[in-house]
Amino acid sequence: MITLSLAVGFALVLAGLYGALTNRNILRMIVSFTVADTGVNIVLVAVGWMRGRTAPILDDAVPIAEAAQRIIDPLPQALVLTAIVIGLGVTALMLAYAYRLYSTAGTLDVSKFTELKW
Amino acid sequence: MVRHLAAGLLTIGLALAFAALVLGYQPDAELNRTALYYAENTAKDLGSQNIVTAIVVTYRGLDTLGEVTVLFLAAAIVGLILAPGRGAEGAGRRGAPPPGELLTTGSRMLTPLILITGIYVFVNGHLTPGGGFQGGAILASAALLVLLADPGHRFAHRTIETIEGVSGVAYVAVGLLGLAFAGGFLDNRFLPTGRFGALLSAGAIPVIYTLIGLKVGAEFASILANLTETEERR
Numbered sequence: 278m279i280t281l282s283l284a285v286g287f288a289l290v291l292a293g294l295y296g297a298l299t300n301r302n303i304l305r306m307i308v309s310f311t312v313a314d315t316g317v318n319i320v321l322v323a324v325g326w327m328r329g330r331t332a333p334i335l336d337d338a339v340p341i342a343e344a345a346q347r348i349i350d351p352l353p354q355a356l357v358l359t360a361i362v363i364g365l366g367v368t369a370l371m372l373a374y375a376y377r378l379y380s381t382a383g384t385l386d387v388s389k390f391t392e393l394k395w
Numbered sequence: 396m397v398r399h400l401a402a403g404l405l406t407i408g409l410a411l412a413f414a415a416l417v418l419g420y421q422p423d424a425e426l427n428r429t430a431l432y433y434a435e436n437t438a439k440d441l442g443s444q445n446i447v448t449a450i451v452v453t454y455r456g457l458d459t460l461g462e463v464t465v466l467f468l469a470a471a472i473v474g475l476i477l478a479p480g481r482g483a484e485g486a487g488r489r490g491a492p493p494p495g496e497l498l499t500t501g502s503r504m505l506t507p508l509i510l511i512t513g514i515y516v517f518v519n520g521h522l523t524p525g526g527g528f529q530g531g532a533i534l535a536s537a538a539l540l541v542l543l544a545d546p547g548h549r550f551a552h553r554t555i556e557t558i559e560g561v562s563g564v565a566y567v568a569v570g571l572l573g574l575a576f577a578g579g580f581l582d583n584r585f586l587p588t589g590r591f592g593a594l595l596s597a598g599a600i601p602v603i604y605t606l607i608g609l610k611v612g613a614e615f616a617s618i619l620a621n622l623t624e625t626e627e628r629r
Contacts, residue, residue: 279422287413291406298402327422333434333446334524336592341438348446350423350430355450359462362528362611366469369618373473376625 282323289316303375303385307368314364318357325353442588443521443597451526452600452607456581460566463610467563470614477625494545502544509537517608521597527604531611538616542623550620559613562606569599569606 293313297306326349333351335341379385426434433446433454443449451459517530541548573582583603589596 279420280417283417283420287410287417291410291413294409295402295406298405299399327424327426332524334522335438335444335446336522341591344434344438345426345431348426348434350426351433351446351450352430354447355455358447358451358526358528359458362462363465365615366466369473369622370469372622373476376622377476 279323279326282326283320286316286319286323289313289319292316301386301388303378303387306387307371307375310371311364311368314360314368318360318364321353321357321360325350438591441583441597441600442591443583443600444592445521445523445526447524448521448526448600448604449597452521452603453581453583456570456603459607460570460581463563463566463607466611466614467559470559470618473618474621477621498544502540506537506540509540510534513537513608513612517604518601519594520604520608521600522592522594527607528611530604530608531613532615534608534612535615535619538612538619542619546623549624550616552617552620555613555617555620559610559617562610562613566603566606566610569603573599 290313293309293311293316296309296312300306300309330347330349331339333348333354335344335348339347375385378390382389425431433450437443437446437449441449441453443453513530513533513536515530516525516533517527520526520530538550570581572585574580576585577598578584581603583598583600586598586602588598595601
């Protein structure tokens with residue numbers, strides 16, 4: 278189970294990285310980055326998983342006294358919450374820049390932008 | 396061709412490294428020291444049922460304030476970059492057919508329900524899975540529904556900005572109250588922690604998460620509005 282989650286997460290990271298490296302269209306690159314982002318989040322959440330334990334919420338199912346034996350690591354979940362929100366902000370920024378690039382250069386093909394090429 | 400080959404080789408190399416990680420991974424049997432501290436002390440110290448919320452809002456509250464700031468910056472820069480392209484007010488929806496009766500009525504019926512769901516999610520952030528960011532995203536999805544049903548719809552930018560600014564300032568003010576009346580900046584215990592598991596418990600956590608929810612909802616809505624309004628100019 279944990280192997281499957283980790284494998285899916287890493288596969289998404291690799292797919293996103295390959296897509297970002299090989300695609301020429303800026304929109305496709307942005308989509309690739311979001312795929313890789315999702316993969317990283319899946320891996321991080323999966324790392325917090327522990328066998329036979331439940332979510333870190335101390336309701337009727339988890340008495341406070343037994344919390345240390347019954348819940349999984351809450352920290353990766355808190356970190357992933359941050360990562361998701363920042364990822365969304367970055368994606369919105371990338372889309373806005375892509376729009377500006379398109380309106381100034383009339384193309385989204387990244388090989389047409391040669392000003393900073395060396 | 397060379398580029399594809401290089402990217403492929405890089406991916407395969409990384410895949411091998413990742414495979415070694417996955418195959419050799421063993422999940423922990425015991426909580427590590429940080430997690431153990433959170434598990435044992437959250438209920439006693441902060442009175443929050445949801446430990447993830449306690450970490451996000453109080454233990455690492457400064458982190459979350461920074462995160463909200465990053466989100467605000469992203470929203471502001473999106474607005475700044477797209478501003479020159481924004482069409483005149485009310486000039487939108489050229490050539491697009493008006494939304495039909497079903498679409499209008501349906502979106503009007505669903506929008507309040509979505510807003511209530513979002514508010515429920517962030518008000519109960521310290522009890523159930525969910526919280527300010529999730530609830531804020533649900534609030535913004537109501538704005539997205541309105542924009543999808545009628546792309547010519549105009550949001551009152553001034554209202555969105557006011558909600559965002561007021562909730563942001565109030566968030567910092569609540570943090571300072573914690574500094575003055577409790578253990579430190581963003582400490583939630585200047586309000587009574589109440590009965591464990593009740594809606595009004597966990598000190599200032601519901602207050603902070605409500606403010607975060609409003610702020611995040613307003614920021615996402617302003618990003619959506621900026622993107623839509625720019626698109627219509629062409």
